[in-house]
Amino acid sequence: MEGRSRVLLFTGKGGVGKTTLAAATAARLAVGGRKVLVCSADPAHSLGDAFDLSLTGEPSEVDTCLYAAHVDARGLVDKAWQDIRRHLRHALAGAGLDELDAAELTVLPGVDELLALTEVARLAREGQWEVVVVDCGPTAETLRLLALPEAVAGYLARLSTVDATHRLAEHLAGLRALLVDPATTSVRLVLTPERLVVAETRRTLTALALRGIQVDTLVANRLVPRASRWRGPAASWLRTRRAEQDAVLSELDASTPLPVRVVEHRPVEPVGRGPLLSLAEELYGDADPLAVPLGDARPLxxxxxxxxxxxxxxxxxxxxxxxxxxxxxxxxxxxxxxxxxxxxxxxxxxxxxxxxxxxxxxxxxxxxxxxxxxxxxxx
Known part of the structure; x- marks a missing residue:
């Protein structure tokens, strides 16, 4: 696995701003001189909107050292899966299964999401990127996505008479090895400071730990600005709301050893290189976005x-x-x-x-x- 890219997976409840923060992190890393690919595995594909660009499945240059792409899961299925399925069906039939049984066994669950994840792993393995930043889908979809390599490998293990399934199972094992390697891959969980969202975040932390996948940072997005010098009803509302958010963050901070970074709500959505870099400065300050200790995660x-x-x-x-x-x-x-x-x-x-x-x-x-x-x- 020599030369493997560092992989950052951004996820969180829908609407918390994970796409913007993933784009801002990638832009900051590129300005620092690292060659970075930021790609979207979210079917919503709003990453292009963050850069105000039209993106495709192939990495395209956004700025010096910065490239971006949308992973087209549906297109990957159309191009690759039908051939794989035909090959497996032929191999299964050759192992003594009739045509109908073989066809049923090659309808693997979640194949489009699985191929999307495989494409991310390919880009991390074969591209010339120092860092691959991934804008994942909402939390529930991401958890299902990250569980697929192990689940599908278990499915294939039951088809133990076919060499083709062994090769695919080995490939999935390599994919899982990438996901659970604490020196290579980690998740950044994005949340808004609300009790329901924080409760879901805690459940997500447990679910990822159960999968052996490391979380390195929590990012609390869209805090309302402080209004200590303001007067009037609006200022009073802002102070009350910020106090509620600070209380939630205090409870979160006390419940986890993970670093919690915060970003205030902005009047307009950051779009383009300049606003994204400004957001990254608030998020990371003078720190390197990769300056989070890795490789020392506790075993399950x-x-x-x-x-x-x-x-x-x-x-x-x-x-x-x-x-x-x-x-x-x-x-x-x-x-x-x-x-x-x-x-x-x-x-x-x-x-x-x-x-x-x-x-x-x-x-x-x-x-x-x-x-x-x-x-x-x-x-």
Whole structure:
């Protein structure tokens, strides 16, 4: 993976300004001398509006060191997937499946989103970019998108008699490796300082941690300006609203070790290089947008030996009091479901012949106590 680009994924609830902030970050990085590609994987494709340019699926030059593109998922399906599907159908039929069964098995879920993500990975791998900034879709769509490589690879693993599916599964494994590599890829979550949005952000942090994907920064956008020197009803409303937003941000800051950057609401949407750079200056100040420590993310699971017969398994998930949690032992795997997001993770070999006897939660996640005995049973 030598020479791989640094990848920044911007996502957040719809309408919070993630596209503008992704564009501003890319513009700032390019001014600093890095060769940057900013691309949109959001079907809404508003990235071109931020630069006041018409973008296509091929990277085009926006400014010195800055390139931009829209990932056309539908076009990728039209160009690539039909050939892949025909190849798989032929291989499956050759393995003894009739034509109808083979056709059904090659209708993979989420193929258009999967190809969009694959295209981003290709650009990061093959392009001459130091940084690839990705404007992702709204949070729910992005979580589904980031889960696809693992989900589809699991689907293909069941088709174990076909060499073609092995090659595709290996490709998806490489794609997932890119997403979960903390030295290469991270997410920047954009939010507005409202309680409902912050609650969704906390759930997103848990879901991404469950997928093994690192978040490096939270960006609180559209704070109303301070009005300490103003007078009148409008100024009173602004002060009250800003106080509410500051209170929400204070609670958020206390609940996460992640840095929280803030951007005030602007009277007009920043469009074009100059306004975007002005926004980036407010967002990052004098700091390098990439000056966030990477590569030291905590593993999802770690073990502490308590005695010769007992061990504790810590699962690093940012949980809240409102989190809905379910754990189940499935053979040598642990099924973890948090707020409707489920993942099967293989238990460390040391614990496979042990039984879960207790489970507790604290500010750093879950702690499961295993003791030697028969394996299996619910967690």
């Amino acid at each position: 699971m770690s073990i502490r030996t308590v005695s010769d017969t007992a061990h504790e398994l810590r699962i690093a998930l940012p949980l809240t009091d409102a989190s809905s949690l379910d754990l189940a032992r499935v053979g040598d795997e642990l099924a973890i479901t948090v707020d409707g997001v489920r993942r099967l993770v293989a238990l460390p070999v040391l614990l496979c012949r042990h039984t879960v006897v207790d489970a507790t939660a604290d500010g750093d996640g879950l702690v499961l106590r295993f003791e030697s005995g028969k394996s299996g049973g619910p967690a």
